[in-house]
Amino acid sequence: MADNVLSQAEVESLLNAMETGNEPSKPAAAASPDPHAGHHPRNREKITPYDFKRPERVGKDQMRALQSMHEGFSRNFGAALSALLRSIVEVKLTSVDQLTYSEFVFSLENPSCFNLLTAEPLEGNLILDINPSILYPIIDRLLGGGKESTPATRRPLTEIELTLVSRISDLFLVELKEAWENVLPLDLKVVRVESNPQLVQIVPPNEVVVLVSFELAIGDVRGMINLCIPFNSIERISHKLTANTWFSYGSTDATPQSKAAIGDHIDKAHVSLDVILADTTITMEELLDLRVGDVITTEKDSRTPLQVNVNGTPTFQAFAGAYKGRKAIQIERSYERKKSPPQK
Structure with missing residues (x-):
């Protein structure tokens, strides 16, 4: 058996230990890996809590498609509602969220205007x-009514008010069908109107729904309109909710139906009409001397x-005349603009 020979460093360590009464220092060992070493709290990854009561069943791509699609819908619905009410109505998409049906129902006011819709071929x-x-x-x-603000009323709608509300809901469904046209042609109908949201159970309380919320503003008055889409209704067509569907929404060619719809809105628009009888120039002195009954001569034939x-x-050229004792004009032709001579 070979003799163990101590090195000079080990001998000195033993002598020092005997003098101080401490154990000899051991050679520095390789540092064991510390699972927390080098991980500053700032360098740790952010941890997002996951609530099993609210599973995210709709993908991020589908949520982005729904958001962009309903942003276009909000602009069109705002324009159509402004034409109906003859007042400026601003409609803005505020959020597109996933939550359970029970959370949606209990977040609503009671009474409210709760419209139950069918959207064939979607289920439910x-x-x-x-x-x-x-x-x-x-x-x-x-x-x-005028622009005066009315206090909030907490009561169910009357039969007359329900008839008036149907004009708003029908307009909403027309624009919603147009917004979904590139994804799926929908046949939207209102089947029932309830005042108490908690009496309507379309899906189980824990079922996931997509809530699309809009804010309406008419002058100083603001309020919300919510569209609730159960996940089981769009589960079969979720693959169609991609970026391509809503991107093509704003770039489709004009159809005869869209042209007719735009024409109907333009036909109801109010315009200012004025007729230029003649023009002339007079001095300020002559203008101040004008009295009722004076005749102003012009060079117009x-x-x-x-x-x-x-x-x-x-826009037009017309001749002046009278119709049933009233001053009138008879339009002859469109206004002919003089063409400027070609520049040399």
Whole structure:
């Protein structure tokens, strides 16, 4: 057996230990890996809590598609509602969230305007909820009310008010069908209107739904409109909710139906009409001396047509006359703009 020979460092260590009464220092061993070493709290990854009561069953791509699709819908619905109410209505998409059906129902006011919808070929039912804080001002506007704000009313809708609300919900469904056209043609109908949301059970309480919320603003009055889409209704067509579907929504070619719809809105628009009889120049002194009954002479020939402006733009040429004892004009042709000579 070979003799163990101590090194000079080990001998000195033993002598020092004997003098101090401590154990000899051991050679430094390789540092064992510390699972927490080098991990500063700032360097740790962020931990997101997961609630098993609210599983996210709709993918992020589908949620982005729903959000972009309903952003376009909100603009169109706002324009259509403004034409119906003859007042500026701002509609803004506020959120697209996933939650359980029970959370959605218990977050609503009672009473409310709770519309139960069918959207064939989607399975089940959808929910359209209109908040009373914006619903009653709309009804007041449809009945001829002014801009004065009315206090919030907490009561169920009457039969007359339900008939007026149907005009709003029908307009909502028309624009919603147009927004979903690139994903799936929907046949949307209102099958029932309830005032107490807790009496309507379209899916189990823990079933996941997609809640699309809009904020309406009419002057100083604001309120919410909520569209509730159960996940089981869109589960079969979730693969169609991609970026391509809503991107093509704004780039499709005009159809005869869309042109007719735009034409219907334009036909109901109010325009300013004025007729230029003649023009001349007079001095300020002559203007101050004018009295009732004075005649202003011009160089315009009575046999030449008059210029008719629509919203300040020369549009027609007409002749002045009378119709049933009232001053009138008879439009002859479209306004002919003089072509400027070609530049050399």
